[in-house]
Amino acid sequence: MSEDSLVTESPRQPQLPSAELVDAVLAAVESGDAARLAGLLEPLHAADIADLLEQIEPDSRERLITLWGDRIDPEMLSELSEGVRDEIMPLLSPAQLQRLGDELETDDVVYLVEDLDEPVQEKVLEALDDADRAAVESSLTYPEDSAGRLMQRELVTAPEHWTVGEIIDYMRASDDLPELFYDVILTDPRMHPVGAVALSRIMANRREVPLASLTHEDLHLIRADQPQEEVAYAFNQYHMVSAPVVDADGRLVGVITIDDAMGVLEEEAEEDMRRLAGVGDEEITDRVWEIVRLRFPWLAINLVTAVIASLVISLFEEELRAVVALAVLMPIVASMGGNAGTQTLTVAVRALATRDLTASNMDRVVLREVLVGLGNGLAFAVIVGALGVVWFGSPMLGVVLGLAMVINLLAAALAGILIPLGLEKLGADPALASGTFVTTVTDVVGFFVFLGLAGMLLL
Amino acid sequence: MSEDSLVTESPRQPQLPSAELVDAVLAAVESGDAARLAGLLEPLHAADIADLLEQIEPDSRERLITLWGDRIDPEMLSELSEGVRDEIMPLLSPAQLQRLGDELETDDVVYLVEDLDEPVQEKVLEALDDADRAAVESSLTYPEDSAGRLMQRELVTAPEHWTVGEIIDYMRASDDLPELFYDVILTDPRMHPVGAVALSRIMANRREVPLASLTHEDLHLIRADQPQEEVAYAFNQYHMVSAPVVDADGRLVGVITIDDAMGVLEEEAEEDMRRLAGVGDEEITDRVWEIVRLRFPWLAINLVTAVIASLVISLFEEELRAVVALAVLMPIVASMGGNAGTQTLTVAVRALATRDLTASNMDRVVLREVLVGLGNGLAFAVIVGALGVVWFGSPMLGVVLGLAMVINLLAAALAGILIPLGLEKLGADPALASGTFVTTVTDVVGFFVFLGLAGMLLL
Structure with missing residues (x-):
């Protein structure tokens, strides 16, 4: 930046906290x-301070919050992950709580208090002024993970007959505007939104132009009880930057902005990924015991399916005793099936989440997956068939391996696409535990077909 | 909406195309x-038309584009997935191409042409006017998936000494403003950005207020050669809505808005998910042969690791011959290890992507994963130990199963966390093929330890 810049405060480049900075902060806390702590945290963006807090030990975190005192940055609190947020909120002093209402939008306060125990939540709400408290309490009446929790109450509306000049005069005179907003929402006298005008269109037009002639072509209304993943989908699909939220009577109750939607979009993609891998809602800051507890059920389900696979194998003890090569080779067919099934499953789960897989193309996608399974099944049948011949010198063993491979990759394709489609049809999350279902199918089919064919053709 | 609404054109609620609508469109094409086709498509949002095109067969798609003619919606083209986009672009008539430059921002045109073959790209660029063509060509000089490809050239700047009144007068007089924008970027005389002012702050202040006093506290500059995932991370982390893009000399060359960043964020999360599952860059519209080809290499890698596991098993042919129960039970230990390793791996890959796993907390997270592995290892050791006793009536077999389980879940934890950390350290994508590496470790360790212990303790 040039030295003679007219920009009074030089804007800061946000920066991730380095390991050295983390050490310096910990030393100050220790x-x-x-004063040193405040000096170190001051230049950081709220989101980066939140990351720093998530990366240090719970004890240090607690001491840091106390030492920071009423110089605490309330924005930082709304950037915390849920686990750390719920750990820190009960620690805040009345002076620290005081600053929440003053500096945060209602959606951020809602995020901070929604999972708190009743008495702590009460303490936080009491620190707010009446209007803020009423707004937060009303948002809390909407279901968790709904648009009503995500929206902020602070918004700018105008009667539908206003002009550019009128809204500019109104905004200049108002001392209660939201810190950042992108649209002015036009409403009829009963507070039903009838259009939204982007600030850039207001600025580009003369004072006498009616706002009603400048509205966006699309008005995407969000119902307060809509699930947040639908909201995120709509923002992403329609490139919206903000959207009015209405209650059951169609009356305007708030606005959701794209930064909130972006967070949800990432959260939802991450949730799919975790569910496919059998990981629950754990966070990197959770303690050992909690993580053990959260992962145990998924491993337990996997154990059940592994035992089922073992039961299948035990049907063929005679064959295994007769030809020990079967025990050596049988994991290959099962493993390839599991892998191919996971490929199909992942593609299907994502396509369902992004609504690229619908009733219109379902038949075609299922057929395609079956053909892909057949294609790769044939390719690998040749390869493992050759392997059986070369390794164990038995052409018939090669045939058994090859046939089992084709059949198991077909089973993998069918399981990988039909299981998530079936779960979706039942109203369940297609990602939930479907990985385990798919590998159960490929293990059972893999072992059964390989050992069964071996029994028929080799003995 | 009330009937006496002043909003001239009633804004439409975007809506996903239903299966019936898709059928109606196909009938019109047939x-x-x-006229009927245009009538059906007219009420739809460009993004929804793009989805519709992705869901029908390639032949119908081609006929639809031809029939749509110069009433085509150019926005729709920029909403297409890459595969369908590259299939449609060469089909466009000169009249259709003409409309691209008129109606799209430069970033959208760049997206449309970046992967086209030279002659087709040339044809599209020729349809643009000189200024647009120069802008697009200059964007194309930046690396693929960089900020320079993502940015648009259309932006609003002001000299740093201007006031609110001056910028409002300038914008009202200009007939060349971008369709939507959120910030005015202040620049020094050499076009270095020195600050950005949100439109909402301009609107809230009086004409004589200097813009320099209204800038955002943070100015996050993006370098044109920065990778797009860094851009998406910054938008999500710092809740930015638009950011100036600068060249190597720090001069302003464009602006990136949050809707572009949101698309990238979803793309990147999806890429991690696909890579963990061993799926490449395929799309739901790809043909069978292409998908077979894209998935084959991952399955081939899996085959190599499965064969390695088989080689490990073959070391213990004698034990397997002696106790056939070993063949029945051995997949349990391997499968549990694979599952636990995938859990750890998924958490680690996401934490690295969201930068929640850093040098500051790495040691603690590794230790935590080892303790989690130990915790669940002990829990399942008891369960499978009991299973060995109950099923096969052999306490020593139970001990072997239990010990192997503890050791393999520890190996799973170490592999699940150290493999992605190692790949990251080497500058590789921590998601890439790491699932296969992890299950190789858990298969090899699982079979080796279980069969090895059985050899020592049972025979």
Whole structure:
């Protein structure tokens, strides 16, 4: 930046906290040096301070919050992950709580208090002024993970007959505008939204132009009780930057902005990924015991399916005793099936989430997956068939391996696409535990077909 | 909406195309009824038309584009997935191409042409006017998936000494403003950005207020050669809505808006998910042969690791011959290890992507994963130990199963966390093929330890 810049405060480039900075912060906390701590945190963006807090030990976190005192950055709190948020909120002093209502939008306050125990939530709400408290309490009446929780109450509306000049005069005179907003929402006298005008269109037009002539072509209304993943989908699909939220009577109750939707979009993609891998809602800051507890059920389900696979194998003890090569080779067919099934499953789960897989193309996608399974099944049948011949010198063993491979990759394709489609049809999350269902199918089919064919053709 | 609404054109609620609508569109295409086709597509949002095109067969797609003619919606083209886009672009008539430059921002045109063959790309660029063509060509000089490809050239700047009144007068007089924008970028005389002012802050202040006093606290500059995932990360982390893009000399060359960043964020999360599952860059519209080809290499890698596991098993042919129960039970230990390793791996890959796993907390997270592995290892050791006793009536077999389980879940934890950390350290994508590496470790360790212990303790 040039030295003679007219920009009074030089804007800061946000920066991730380095390992050195983390160490310096910890040293300040250790020595109880409040001024040094504030000096170190001051230049950081709220989101980066939140990351820093998530990366240090719970004890240090607690001491840091106390030492930070009423210089605490309330924005930082709304950037915390849920686990750390719920750990820190009960620690806040009345002076720290005081600043929440003053500096945060209602959606951020809702995020901070929604999972707190009743008494702590009460304490936080009491620190708010009446209007803010009423707004937060009303948002809390909407279901968790709904648009009503995500929206902020602070918004700018105008009667539908206003002009550019009128809204500009109104905004200049108002001392209660939201910190950042992108649209002015036009409403009829009963507070039903009838259009939205982007600020850039207001600025580009003369004072006498009616706002009603400048509205976006699309008005995407969000119902307060809509699930947040639908909201995120709509923002992403329609490139919206903000959207009015209405109650059951169609009356305007708030606005959702794209930064909230972006967070949800990432959260939802991450949830799919975790569910496919059999990981619950754990966070990187959770303690050992909690993670053990969260992962146990998924492993337990996997154990059940592994035992089922073992039961299938035990049907063929005679064959295994007769030809030990079967025990050596049988995991290959099962493993390839599991892998191919996971490929299909992942593609199907994502396509369902992004609504690229619908009733219109379902038949075609299922057929395609079956053909892909057949294609790769044939390719690998040749390869493992050759392997059986070369390794064990038995052409018939090669035939058994090859046939089992084709059949199991077909089973993998069918399981990988039909299981998520079936779960979706039943109203369940197509990602939930479907990985385990798919590998159960490919293990059972893999072992059964390979050992069964071996029994028929080799013995 | 009330009937006496002043909003001239009633804004439409975007809506996903239903299966019936898709059928109606296909019927119109079949019968060559251009007016009916235009009538059906007209009420749809460009993004929804793009989805519709992706869901029908390639032949119908081609006929639809031809029939749509110069009433085509250019926005729709920029909403297409890459595969369908590259299939449609060469089909466009000169009249259709003409409309691209008139109606799209430069970033959208760049997206449309970046992967086209030279002659087709040339044809599209020729249809643009000189300024647009120069802008698009200059964007194409930046690397693929970089900020320079993502940015649009259309932006609003002001000299740093301007006031609110001056920028409002300038914008009202200009007939060349971008369709939507959120910030005015302040620049020094050499076009270095020195600050950005949100439109909402301009609107909230009086004409004589200097813009320099209204800038955002943070100015996050993006370098044109930065990878797009860094851009998406910054938008999500810092809740930005638009950001100036600068060249190597720090001069302003464009602007990136949050809707572009949101698309990238979803793409990147999806890429991690696909890579963990061993799926490449395929799309739901790809043909069978292409998908077979894209998935084959991952399955081939899996085959190699499965063969390695088989080689490990073959070391213990003697034990397997002696105790056939070993063949029945051995997949259990391997399968549980694979599952636990995938859990750890998924958490680690996501934490690296969201930068929640850093040098500051790495040691603690590794230790935590090992303890989680130990915790669940002990829990399942007891369960499978009991299973060995109950099923096969052999306490020693139970001990072997239990010990192997603990050791393999520890190996799973170490592999699940150290493999992605190692890949990251080497500058590789931590998601890439790491699932296969992890299951190789858990298969090899699982079979080796279980059969090895059985050899020592049972025979």
